[in-house]
Amino acid sequence: MIDKLDKETLEAWLDNVSSYAEDGRVADYIPALSKRDPNELAASIYYLDGDCVKAGKVDCCFTLQSISKVLSLALALIDNGEDYVFDRVGMEPTGDPFHSIYRLEQHRPSKPLNPMINAGALAVSDMIRGGSIEEKVGRLLSFLHELTDDHTIQVNEGVADSEYETAFLNRSLLYYLKQHGVIAGDVEETLKVYTHQCSIDVNVQSLSKIGAVFANEGRDLNSGRQIIPKHLARICKTFMVTCGMYDASGSFAIKVGLPAKSGVSGGVMASLNGFGGIAVYGPALDDKGNSVVGLKLLEVLSNRYDLSIF
Numbered sequence: 223m224i225d226k227l228d229k230e231t232l233e234a235w236l237d238n239v240s241s242y243a244e245d246g247r248v249a250d251y252i253p254a255l256s257k258r259d260p261n262e263l264a265a266s267i268y269y270l271d272g273d274c275v276k277a278g279k280v281d282c283c284f285t286l287q288s289i290s291k292v293l294s295l296a297l298a299l300i301d302n303g304e305d306y307v308f309d310r311v312g313m314e315p316t317g318d319p320f321h322s323i324y325r326l327e328q329h330r331p332s333k334p335l336n337p338m339i340n341a342g343a344l345a346v347s348d349m350i351r352g353g354s355i356e357e358k359v360g361r362l363l364s365f366l367h368e369l370t371d372d373h374t375i376q377v378n379e380g381v382a383d384s385e386y387e388t389a390f391l392n393r394s395l396l397y398y399l400k401q402h403g404v405i406a407g408d409v410e411e412t413l414k415v416y417t418h419q420c421s422i423d424v425n426v427q428s429l430s431k432i433g434a435v436f437a438n439e440g441r442d443l444n445s446g447r448q449i450i451p452k453h454l455a456r457i458c459k460t461f462m463v464t465c466g467m468y469d470a471s472g473s474f475a476i477k478v479g480l481p482a483k484s485g486v487s488g489g490v491m492a493s494l495n496g497f498g499g500i501a502v503y504g505p506a507l508d509d510k511g512n513s514v515v516g517l518k519l520l521e522v523l524s525n526r527y528d529l530s531i532f
């Protein structure tokens with residue numbers, strides 16, 4: 223049993239690591255993200271008994287970006303089953319940057335190596351059931367509402383537009399995947415679904431609650447209802463360990479040792495079975511795309527409270 227932190231303690235830890243924000247840079251390849259304040263920091267721990275401890279700018283909203291890849295994967299697995307999904311997307315980490323294109327050419331038949339890199343996540347977005355972009359995005363939003371019990375969660379349309387208009391690399395990946403029969407749908411429609419899922423706005427409390435549902439083996443914390451089947455929640459957490467922190471997943475496993483997923487908005491979601499979910503927001507990123515404050519806070523918490531799963 224790991225001791226619970228109180229608010230003052232979490233505030234103190236966040237304060238201790240806040241100066242690391244100076245070592246990173248806010249993402250600017252999506253214009254809307256470049257406007258964020260690198261010193262706007264927040265953290266939340268959601269325990270399995272429903273207690274939530276928060277610190278910093280807790281009301282600040284930020285977009286999920288790549289953290290959404292875990293949720294779209296869970297939904298695509300629920301919709302289609304493992305065989306369908308893993309016929310089209312692999313299970314192996316890459317060690318390459320998240321938007322890398324070159325490995326697609328090295329495998330025949332072409333297949334993205336895993337669902338946490340952009341090529342794989344784009345293929346997964348194509349698998350979400352629905353007759354229109356609106357229906358697919360709506361189903362993802364409903365899934366998030368169910369996981370967080372926060373029905374106000376919405377897409378940040380400004381970020382979605384900014385991302386869609388500048389998604390030249392993601393468009394290239396999609397056209398390549400379409401050419402090779404990996405995606406069934408229309409390229410622009412799939413890109414809309416993907417850019418909308420990445421632009422869903424959350425705060426640290428909601429994000430830590432999602433981590434807690436994964437830590438609770440996919441069950442709702444109050445009712446115990448299975449939102450994500452246990453074996454699918456386990457698959458998602460395994461991907462978080464092997465490729466959730468971009469091409470720094472190996473060093474993160476050694477230094478922190480938690481299933482986690484980060485996004486270029488500066489959010490990080492971690493999940494520890496039997497404990498709960500942890501979310502950190504700090505928009506300054508290192509050169510791999512991970513939040514520098516997020517990495518540091520998770521590292522100190524993991525060391526201090528012995529959270530590593532290894």
Ligand code: GLU
Binds near residue numbers: 385420484485
């Ligand atoms: N929407 C972003 C992109 O596709 C997500 C990247 C990320 O958070 O890693 O470039």
